[in-house]
Amino acid sequence: MNDLFAADNAQQAQPLAARLRPNSLDDYVGQQHLVGPGKPLRQALERGQLHSMILWGPPGTGKTTLALILSQAVDAAFITLSAVLSGVKDIRAAVEQAQIRLAQGRRTVLFVDEVHRFNKAQQDAFLPHVEEGTITFIGATTENPSFELNNALLSRARVYRLRSLAAEDLRGLLQRALDEPRLNGMTVDADAAELLLNYADGDARRLLNMLEVAADLADGDAPRIDADLMSEVLRDAVRRFDKGGDLFYDQISALHKSVRGSDPDAALYWFARMLDAGCDPLYIARRVVRMASEDIGNADPRALTLCLQAWDVQERLGSPEGELAIAQAVAYLAVAPKSNAVYNAYNQARALVREKPTDEVPLHLRNAPTQLMKDEGFGAEYHYAHDFPDAFVDGENYFPSSLRHTRLYQPVNRGLEIKVADKLQRLRQRNADSDWQRYGELDD
Numbered sequence: 001m002n003d004l005f006a007a008d009n010a011q012q013a014q015p016l017a018a019r020l021r022p023n024s025l026d027d028y029v030g031q032q033h034l035v036g037p038g039k040p041l042r043q044a045l046e047r048g049q050l051h052s053m054i055l056w057g058p059p060g061t062g063k064t065t066l067a068l069i070l071s072q073a074v075d076a077a078f079i080t081l082s083a084v085l086s087g088v089k090d091i092r093a094a095v096e097q098a099q100i101r102l103a104q105g106r107r108t109v110l111f112v113d114e115v116h117r118f119n120k121a122q123q124d125a126f127l128p129h130v131e132e133g134t135i136t137f138i139g140a141t142t143e144n145p146s147f148e149l150n151n152a153l154l155s156r157a158r159v160y161r162l163r164s165l166a167a168e169d170l171r172g173l174l175q176r177a178l179d180e181p182r183l184n185g186m187t188v189d190a191d192a193a194e195l196l197l198n199y200a201d202g203d204a205r206r207l208l209n210m211l212e213v214a215a216d217l218a219d220g221d222a223p224r225i226d227a228d229l230m231s232e233v234l235r236d237a238v239r240r241f242d243k244g245g246d247l248f249y250d251q252i253s254a255l256h257k258s259v260r261g262s263d264p265d266a267a268l269y270w271f272a273r274m275l276d277a278g279c280d281p282l283y284i285a286r287r288v289v290r291m292a293s294e295d296i297g298n299a300d301p302r303a304l305t306l307c308l309q310a311w312d313v314q315e316r317l318g319s320p321e322g323e324l325a326i327a328q329a330v331a332y333l334a335v336a337p338k339s340n341a342v343y344n345a346y347n348q349a350r351a352l353v354r355e356k357p358t359d360e361v362p363l364h365l366r367n368a369p370t371q372l373m374k375d376e377g378f379g380a381e382y383h384y385a386h387d388f389p390d391a392f393v394d395g396e397n398y399f400p401s402s403l404r405h406t407r408l409y410q411p412v413n414r415g416l417e418i419k420v421a422d423k424l425q426r427l428r429q430r431n432a433d434s435d436w437q438r439y440g441e442l443d444d
Helices: 002-013 040-046 063-073 088-103 120-124 127-132 167-178 190-200 204-217 227-234 246-260 264-276 281-299 302-317 321-335 341-355 371-375 417-443
Strands: 053-056 077-082 108-113 136-141 158-161
Touching: 040 063, 053 063, 063 077, 063 108, 063 136, 077 088, 088 108, 088 120, 127 136, 167 190, 167 204, 190 204, 190 227, 204 227, 246 264, 246 281, 246 321, 264 281, 264 321, 281 302, 281 321, 281 341, 281 417, 302 321
Parallel strands: 053 136, 053 158, 077 108, 108 136
Antiparallel strands: none
């Protein structure tokens, strides 16, 4: 009786998220693209097969729960390691346990949470045991496996992408939580529920943890959570952002693409999302300067100046004045004429230099500070452009001779680059006419 009482107390002491952890795929919330009828993981379990895999997705999407359900479905022992706390010694101990069980006819699932935190040597320690079938390896990561895991491990494990939970999934989970006996018939007002669902941001664990905090603060025999109580609970909560992780780069990518796509509304939305999640405004300011050069360029050179000024305001005045200045820059970039001509030309120039790194500087472009260098022809036949009409020397070549007719910068037909393109066309035509006069008749 005492053992039963102790077990019951232990269960009641568990966090709500742990008490609601499902035991089968039928109770599992979300990820129907993986575990729904006819989908890959459900089919594998229906055949009694389980392979090594990487579960990749944001926090709170059910990676650990799914791994546990999969192991239970094939009656495999479940060993869990945390890459934050474990090392090669722990891996070897887990493998030894798996070898003993395998000799007794039972399989072992070795689940590694945050597997991206293991270094290459630690990841390599799994390889022979995965190949031999000693363990079925399941790794969980919030980071892109292509960047964080070595190729040898990736080649032996299939990657499954888990998605943030949809609002309806979270709503169903909330109702299931309210039916939990420990919550004592608690109710949540509709507007309070919306606050909680918005805060959860696709993360089941966040939803349940905040619900449990609110439940602890609710009073009365028939406790009720209203919008005021929920707002108080969520007031100091920080939204999911994960600086340096996938979500961080997903959001800055969305901001950049909104600017490039000339959508100031979406660009300001993603800017506000990143600030709301705790992103350093100076980081965004730096990226906005990059956007000015990469996507606006010479179509509107004022954009770069405005972005640098916004950066300066943030450094001088801080928030909120600086954030408003950055917002101004973001909106300006979004509506400015777009050109990636300089960006493309720069990349082509870098590629050209890699291909032809040793072409000599033509003699006429070299300085000649000594008489010896003058005698060698350095600077000979160089024409000082300011001495010519329009400060332009027809037919002059500033490339190595083998690259004479190279074209890198091609202005677009937008903004100031319309005028730039017209001027370049005239100057290039003058060069072409000069070349024909010099060399064309000789060719005839």
